[in-house]
Amino acid sequence: MSDHDLADQMEETSDALQRAREMVGRRVIGQEKVVDLTLISLLCGGHALLVGAPGLAKTRLVEALGTVMGLDANRVQFTPDLMPSDILGAEVLETGPDGSRTFKFIQGPVFCQLLMADEINRASPRTQSALLQAMQEKRVTIAGAERVLAAPFHVLATQNPIEQEGTYPLPEAQLDRFLVQIDVDFPERDAERAILLATTGAEDAQAEPVFTADALIAAQGMIRRMPVGESVVEAILDLVRSARPGTADAHVQISDQVSWGPGPRAAQSLMLGVRARALMQGRLAPSLDDVAALAHPMMVHRMALGFAARAEGLTLDAVISRLVEVTLDRDVAA
Structure with missing residues (x-):
């Protein structure tokens, strides 16, 4: 084709x-x-x-x-x-x-x-x-x-x-x-x-x-x-890898807040999801806004808060929103 x-x-x-x-x-x-x-x-x-x-x-x-x-x-x-x-x-x-x-x-x-x-x-x-x-x-x-x-x-x-x-x-x-x-x-x-x-x-x-x-x-x-730009691919990798505690790419606060993070299926889901969202909005290629919009629904069930974070009243919504803001330079409400 x-x-x-x-x-x-x-x-x-x-x-x-x-x-x-x-x-x-x-x-x-x-x-x-x-x-x-x-x-x-x-x-x-x-x-x-x-x-x-x-x-x-x-x-x-x-x-x-x-x-x-x-x-x-x-x-x-x-x-x-x-x-x-x-x-x-x-x-x-x-x-x-x-x-x-x-x-x-x-x-x-x-x-x-x-x-x-x-x-x-x-x-x-x-x-x-x-x-x-x-x-x-x-x-x-x-x-x-x-x-x-x-x-x-x-x-x-x-x-x-x-x-x-x-x-x-x-x-x-x-x-x-x-x-x-x-x-x-x-x-x-x-x-x-x-x-x-x-x-x-x-x-x-x-x-x-x-x-x-x-x-x-x-x-x-x-x-x-559907084609995906290199910037979107890198953004997905940055976002998912920053949410894994105890790894070299983890965000500085993640190890204290999260007990386990998303695996490769999260990145795979985002790669497909951003394309589908772009298509639903009549666009022929996904953007960083698609990554930011789908970060919460595609990562929240693949992460768990640590005991200390739960004791402080922290939520996964807040953690993911912070990761999106830092890694994608996007201010997105959970």
Whole structure:
């Protein structure tokens, strides 16, 4: 594909993304940043962790995305008694008309294109880990046989940050599989007023398909061909490496504030994410502003504060904002 053809394809995809944003916005009002970050995650071929209180339209968002992006969607409510087979599926013994017995595989809800893992931290670590291979390799191993998942495959998981009793925090290895953590806040007053009027009337606005699964796969491949300037690449490296305590490139205060920092997946996520954000805004190449805007959602779940920093009331938001300001010369609010 020539550079001219790539530019034309990018412009067409950018226009389609604007229509997709509008369609999702019909169903999810007042959460434009959340919608954008979720679409960025899908464009990058990644998974997203939605963190927010109940009633903030997280389930509604996933349903709308499934419709708009043309994806086959399933939802699993994670509970303490949920077993891995409830997600992956299982082999059952089936008796035929002639009395013969054979094993038949019954697919679990993971065999879809968009899986909503609702309140993922309520399930046991054993069940949580059942998603690890699916999220990383897009396949699962059941009864010794590998089964390939549908393409594309995305997990959108939710967590309630308020109630922690009876939950199992996600291990670092699984958190790292999420391309982005999206904090879902309460809507502004005007947005909440619009929600009241839109959702308590006789009719509820409906979303319409904009993409297909094949079109999304094509867009994901196109994202990887988008050129990235050397200054953006160096900025991503500077930012990620400055957040690792005990290393030569660490920021001077990081070793005292952070117990562990982001690995190479953070840099990989940023490299894809800045391209997707640029495309959504109709630009043909990412800038340093894209790096600054995505630093928090792509790094916050890959870092942990040290005990002393927590005792002082420091937050990861403040740490990341400071790193962005120092390494990128950008003043960005968390």
